[in-house]
Amino acid sequence: MSLRRIVAVSKEAEVQQLARQVGQEIFVADNLDEALDIVETVNPDLILFDHRFHPTGIREFLNMTEKNSIRVPVVVVGDGRDSDLSSEFIRMGAYDYLQGRGDYNRLEQIVSRIKNKRNAVDTERTADDFFAQDYAASVSMVGRSKAFVKMLGMIRLVAASRCNPVLIVGETGTGKELAAKAIHTLRHPDEPFIAVNCAALTANLLESELFGHAKGSFTGADREKIGLLELAGAGTILLDEISEMPMDLQAKLLRVLQEKNFRRVGGVKNITCNATIIVSSNRNLYRETKAHRFRRDLYYRLNICPVIIVPLKSPDRREDIPLLAEYFLKTSTICPEKRNKITSLTKLAVEALQKHDWPGNVRELHNVIERAILLETTDKIGLSSIVIDPALDGPECSELSELVWAEPAGARGPTAGYIKDFSLAKAERELIARALQETGWQKTKAADLLGITRATLYAKVRQYNIEKGSYVVKGLQNGIPASSSPQPRRKASPSGVTTT
Numbered sequence: 001m002s003l004r005r006i007v008a009v010s011k012e013a014e015v016q017q018l019a020r021q022v023g024q025e026i027f028v029a030d031n032l033d034e035a036l037d038i039v040e041t042v043n044p045d046l047i048l049f050d051h052r053f054h055p056t057g058i059r060e061f062l063n064m065t066e067k068n069s070i071r072v073p074v075v076v077v078g079d080g081r082d083s084d085l086s087s088e089f090i091r092m093g094a095y096d097y098l099q100g101r102g103d104y105n106r107l108e109q110i111v112s113r114i115k116n117k118r119n120a121v122d123t124e125r126t127a128d129d130f131f132a133q134d135y136a137a138s139v140s141m142v143g144r145s146k147a148f149v150k151m152l153g154m155i156r157l158v159a160a161s162r163c164n165p166v167l168i169v170g171e172t173g174t175g176k177e178l179a180a181k182a183i184h185t186l187r188h189p190d191e192p193f194i195a196v197n198c199a200a201l202t203a204n205l206l207e208s209e210l211f212g213h214a215k216g217s218f219t220g221a222d223r224e225k226i227g228l229l230e231l232a233g234a235g236t237i238l239l240d241e242i243s244e245m246p247m248d249l250q251a252k253l254l255r256v257l258q259e260k261n262f263r264r265v266g267g268v269k270n271i272t273c274n275a276t277i278i279v280s281s282n283r284n285l286y287r288e289t290k291a292h293r294f295r296r297d298l299y300y301r302l303n304i305c306p307v308i309i310v311p312l313k314s315p316d317r318r319e320d321i322p323l324l325a326e327y328f329l330k331t332s333t334i335c336p337e338k339r340n341k342i343t344s345l346t347k348l349a350v351e352a353l354q355k356h357d358w359p360g361n362v363r364e365l366h367n368v369i370e371r372a373i374l375l376e377t378t379d380k381i382g383l384s385s386i387v388i389d390p391a392l393d394g395p396e397c398s399e400l401s402e403l404v405w406a407e408p409a410g411a412r413g414p415t416a417g418y419i420k421d422f423s424l425a426k427a428e429r430e431l432i433a434r435a436l437q438e439t440g441w442q443k444t445k446a447a448d449l450l451g452i453t454r455a456t457l458y459a460k461v462r463q464y465n466i467e468k469g470s471y472v473v474k475g476l477q478n479g480i481p482a483s484s485s486p487q488p489r490r491k492a493s494p495s496g497v498t499t500t
């Protein structure tokens with residue numbers, strides 16, 4: 001497998017030779033200005049940058065390519081000695097990193113990745129933007145901002161290395177679990193992936209879930225239990241919300257990370273831990289150590305090669321918003337009848353999305369798009385269908401219609417009617433109830449109004465248990481759905497454990 005044009009920035013024959021093995025036309029540059037000139041003239045598929053030739057120049061070179069809007073992948077050829085530097089390069093914007101001039105296997109993998117992306121572009125133009133085809137469909141990560149591409153680079157680097165544990169940090173809804181699955185998929189897709197939410201379990205339960213326990217080790221332990229660290233085998237265990245792990249359990253986790261083995265609660269046998277341990281946090285763990293809520297030694301053990309996910313509100317990720325919106329629009333299954341009928345978003349709708357602060361990050365954007373699909377009646381999502389949580393969005397919420405569910409007396413306080421919860425299920429339920437009320441419960445008309453079939457309407461009425469007269473409309477203006485109870489914080493599952 002080869003690429004058409006490669007620019008090798010190096011004076012060394014070995015690096016040029018490496019380029020020749022995977023490229024048809026090789027252009028050699030031996031200084032940065034010349035490299036930039038060649039790149040602009042020949043528009044290569046790849047730049048191989050020799051780190052030893054110009055160790056400090058890579059930063060300068062990446063800045064130069066960025067300034068000149070050059071989007072050619074830059075692969076740094078390192079000397080394989082300093083792994084800290086490799087992550088630094090990725091952070092700076094390099095596409096990938098070779099361990100040395102003989103790292104031909106990795107170069108081949110990189111070339112095939114670049115080629116796959118090209119092929120996908122030929123068949124579907126927009127796919128190039130999504131960077132999704134690098135991963136299995138279940139872990140499609142979408143984005144094109146420099147901050148996002150850097151983060152993807154870090155994921156690749158971490159996945160290809162033996163880095164264990166892996167720390168993923170980012171605000172809620174930025175895609176930490178998705179990133180963990182991406183690392184898992186790239187590293188060992190056929191092994192188990194187990195996610196544990198450390199905040200969802202009590203200290204004792206969490207300990208016996210993770211480590212397992214011996215029979216009779218505590219009251220109620222009437223049989224032996226295999227822990228999740230063991231069940232993960234050679235796969236991945238994700239310890240989500242690690243900051244919520246009790247201190248004494250943190251000490252036990254540290255021991256596992258150092259010794260690579262552990263004992264079941266009440267057990268005597270050492271069990272080897274082969275799993276990749278990924279931990280994620282939406283809190284600043286360094287600050288947690290300062291507040292004595294998180295062990296400093298564990299923090300340093302975890303913070304080797306952190307994958308940092310930049311929040312959506314950051315100016316560095318603004319350009320991901322329209323792309324993500326389009327992706328969610330294309331992949332949504334919320335309203336099968338409208339699938340492929342709504343093709344895009346209007347300019348005003350996109351502008352509105354870009355103006356919002358996204359405290360709930362990508363998850364919130366996903367919800368807003370799904371809601372917009374439900375509300376939209378034309379083939380383009382317009383501004384009026386973009387309903388952003390007014391409780392988070394400031395004064396504009398007063399302009400929203402008040403649509404209030406009738407509830408048993410006393411069930412709600414004096415603030416009843418204040419719009420807080422824009423969860424999708426509620427929005428859908430309310431829309432359906434409203435359509436039914438407006439059409440006097442004529443189901444064919446209501447289904448038409450909603451743009452769904454009668455069968456789907458029946459199913460939804462049953463699913464949501466909607467009954468005649470179950471809600472009251474107050475001062476309805478634009479038909480924007482709302483409800484009253486605050487959205488609960490999402491948890492992995494009632495038991496805090498999810499597996500695939």
Ligand SMILES: Nc1ncnc2c1ncn2[C@@H]1O[C@H](COP(=O)(O)OP(=O)(O)OP(=O)(O)O)[C@@H](O)[C@H]1O
Pocket residue numbers: 140141142143170171172173174175176177178179282324362363366490
């Ligand atoms: N880059 C992305 N491309 C596509 N979908 C994304 C991306 N980032 C996040 N998502 C989607 O956003 C939602 C939230 O992602 P995820 O659960 O991984 O976030 P999280 O950081 O683990 O959140 P929390 O801190 O609340 O647990 C998921 O539906 C996920 O698929």
Ligand SMILES: [Mg+2]
Pocket residue numbers: 176177240
């Ligand atoms: Mg999560």
